[in-house]
Amino acid sequence: MGSIDHVPVMSDEIIDILSKIDRLDLLIDATLGLGGHALRICSTFPSVVILGIDQDEEALAIASKKLADFKDRVMLVKSNFKLIDDIVMSHLSGRLADAVLFDLGVSSMQVDDEERGFSFNKEGPLDMRMDKQGAISAYDLINKLTIDELTEIFYKYGEERYSHLLAKAIVRYRERHGQISSTTELVEIVRNALPARIQRHMGKHPARKIFQALRIVVNDEINALKQGLTKSVDCVRSGGVIIVLSYHSLEDRLVKHTFKQWESDGRGRLYSKKPILPKPEEVERNPRSRSAKLRAFIKS
Ligand SMILES: C[S@@+](CC[C@H](N)C(=O)[O-])C[C@H]1O[C@@H](n2cnc3c(N)ncnc32)[C@H](O)[C@@H]1O
Numbered sequence: 001m002g003s004i005d006h007v008p009v010m011s012d013e014i015i016d017i018l019s020k021i022d023r024l025d026l027l028i029d030a031t032l033g034l035g036g037h038a039l040r041i042c043s044t045f046p047s048v049v050i051l052g053i054d055q056d057e058e059a060l061a062i063a064s065k066k067l068a069d070f071k072d073r074v075m076l077v078k079s080n081f082k083l084i085d086d087i088v089m090s091h092l093s094g095r096l097a098d099a100v101l102f103d104l105g106v107s108s109m110q111v112d113d114e115e116r117g118f119s120f121n122k123e124g125p126l127d128m129r130m131d132k133q134g135a136i137s138a139y140d141l142i143n144k145l146t147i148d149e150l151t152e153i154f155y156k157y158g159e160e161r162y163s164h165l166l167a168k169a170i171v172r173y174r175e176r177h178g179q180i181s182s183t184t185e186l187v188e189i190v191r192n193a194l195p196a197r198i199q200r201h202m203g204k205h206p207a208r209k210i211f212q213a214l215r216i217v218v219n220d221e222i223n224a225l226k227q228g229l230t231k232s233v234d235c236v237r238s239g240g241v242i243i244v245l246s247y248h249s250l251e252d253r254l255v256k257h258t259f260k261q262w263e264s265d266g267r268g269r270l271y272s273k274k275p276i277l278p279k280p281e282e283v284e285r286n287p288r289s290r291s292a293k294l295r296a297f298i299k300s
Contacts, residue, residue, distance in 0.1 A: 006033070006034040006036050006107065006108050006109065007036065007285070007286045007288075008036030008037040008039075008040060008103070009103065009245055009278065009282075009286065009288065009289040009292050010245060010276070010278050010282065010289060010292055010294050011036070011037055011040045013276055013278075013294055014037060014040075014041075014101065014243060014245075014294070015040065015041070015044050017241060017243055017271060017296050018041065018044075018045065018099055018241070018243075019044075021098060021099065021239060021240060021241050021298075022239055023098060024045045024047075024048050024098045024099060025047055025048060025049065025098055026048070026049050026050075026051070026092070026095065026096075026097045026098050026099075027041060027048055027049075027050050027051070027097060027098060027099045027100070027101065028050075028051045028053070028084065028088070028097045028099070028100045028101070028232075028235060029041075029050055029051070029052045029053065029101050029103075030053050030081040030084060030100055030101060030102045030228060030232070031053070031054065031081065031101070031102055031103045031104065032052030032053060032054040032059065032060065032063050032076065033054060033059050033063065033103065033107040033109075034059060034062050034063055034066060034107055034108070034109055035052070035062065035063030035064075035066040035067045036066075037101060037103060038050050038052055038063065038067055038074065039066055039067060039070075042067065042070040042073060042074065048073065049073050049074070049075070050070075050073065050074045050075070051075045051077065051087070051088075051091055051092060051097070052067075052074060052075065052076050052077065053077045053078075053079055053080075053081050053084070053087060054076075054077075054078065055078065055079065055080045055081075055130050055131040056107075056110065056130045056131060056132075057078055057132065058109065058113075059107055059109065059110070060076050060078055062109065063076065064076055075091060077091060080131070080224055080228075081102070081224065081228035082223070082224040082227035082228045082231075084100075084228050084231050084232055084235055085231045085234065085235060088235045096235060096236060096237040096240070097235055097236050097237070097240060098236070098237060098239075098240045098241075099236065099240055099241045099242070099243065100232045100235060100236055100240075100241075100242045100243070101243045101244075101245075102225075102228070102229070102232075102242075102243070102244045102245065103245045104221075104225065104244065104245060104246050104247060104251050105221075105246075105247045105248075105251075106118055106130065106215070108288060110130065114183075115127075116128070116129075117137075117138060117183055118211070118215060119183065119211075120183060120186075120187050120205055120207040120208060120211045121205070122183065123182055123183060123184045124182065124183050125137075125139065125181065125182060125183075126138040126139040126142055126180065126181060126182065126183060126186060126214075127139065128211075128214055128215045128218045128219070129218055129219065130219050131219075134218065134219065136217075136218055137218060138214045138215070138218050139179075139180075139181060141153070141214055141217060141218065142170060142180050142186060142214070143174060143179050143180060146171070147164070147167045147168050147171045148167075149167075150163075150166075150167035150170060150171070151163045151164045151167040153213050153214070153217050154166060154167060154209065154210050154213045156213070157212065157213035157216040157217060157222070157250065158209035158210050158211075158212050158213030158216075159209060159249070159250075160209040160210055160213065162193075162194060162198070165193055165194070166189075166190060166193055166194070166210060168193075169189050169190070169192070169193035170186075170189055173189050183211075186207065186210075187206075187207045190206050190207040190210065191206060191207075194206050212248065216250070221251075222250060222251075222254065225251060225254055225255075226254060226258075229242075229244070229254070229255065229258050230258065233262060233267060233268075233297075233299060236299050237299070238299055238300060239298070239299065239300075240298075240299050241271065241296055241297065241298050241299070242296065242297045242299070243294065243295075243296045244294070244295050244296070245292050245293070245294050246292070246293050246295075247291045247292055247293075248291065252275065252293045252295070255295050256275075256295065259295060259297045262297060263297075266300070267299060267300065268297055268298050268299040268300040269297070269298050269300065270295070270296075270297060270298075271295070271296035271297060271298055272295075272296070275293035275294060275295050276293070276294040276295075276296075277292070277293060277294075278290070278292050
């Protein structure tokens with residue numbers, strides 16, 4: 001299990017938004033993670049009750065320890081936020097929340113634990129499941145999909161320019177050497193497939209985009225976000241707020257379009273026209289916040 005030291009992203013901005021709604025008695029933290037935001041929110045708002053959802057049991061165990069001082073005000077649920085409507089029915093008897101928070105993607109604990117297989121910088125199994133009971137792992141995708149299927153995934157979810165080249169290299173490697181089982185083996189295949197000239201101009205790690213693509217597919221992230229976000233507006237009372245922190249353009253685009261659609265359907269208003277970005281001091285202190293974009297929607 002990873003360390004419990006974890007700095008929640010843009011928590012000042014989140015507290016600021018929550019302070020502006022007329023009351024905060026019930027908040028749904030749809031991505032509880034290590035409980036960083038939840039801890040800050042419990043400490044700031046003395047009467048708030050938090051329903052914390054996560055699909056990762058290890059995260060819930062860490063969050064439960066971290067939030068021990070507030071255990072009377074926190075409910076933990078192991079589930080997928082795409083089922084947020086059912087969770088509200090079963091755990092809150094349908095009571096509407098004052099706020100819902102989504103802090104998307106993976107936690108530092110998940111990335112730092114090499115056994116989870118999320119990191120291209122650490123040797124580990126090709127897993128990448130946030131929910132360890134999940135049916136598909138990165139191993140299954142890498143070893144079973146065809147060149148065309150891998151190309152599509154890398155292109156669609158990683159926005160990787162060299163999708164076809166990399167997909168071909170993976171399948172050729174499989175044909176010659178058998179199954180690909182570790183993160184480092186996959187990184188090596190990527191490094192060997194991409195000409196050095198291209199790698200020099202990439203700026204970031206050459207396997208970053210395909211790792212992102214695999215993670216998104218393994219965890220069905222875009223579909224879960226579509227479902228969870230769409231349902232969340234019906235889980236919040238009038239005057240309540242939905243806050244989303246996203247970390248890549250596919251997520252942010254989806255959030256932006258959903259909020260715009262809600263606005264044109266007369267369901268409320270955008271908290272700000274443009275996404276709110278982390279301050280340079282925060283990015284310096286916590287590089288994980290670098291790609292964060294925060295959007296919020298006030299329900300009418
Ligand atoms: C970025 S971390 C959240 C960190 C948290 N805000 C904190 O301050 O500790 C995202 C968490 O959301 C969880 N998660 C991602 N997608 C999920 C989904 N569809 N349903 C439930 N949990 C999800 C992950 O397992 C991870 O623990």
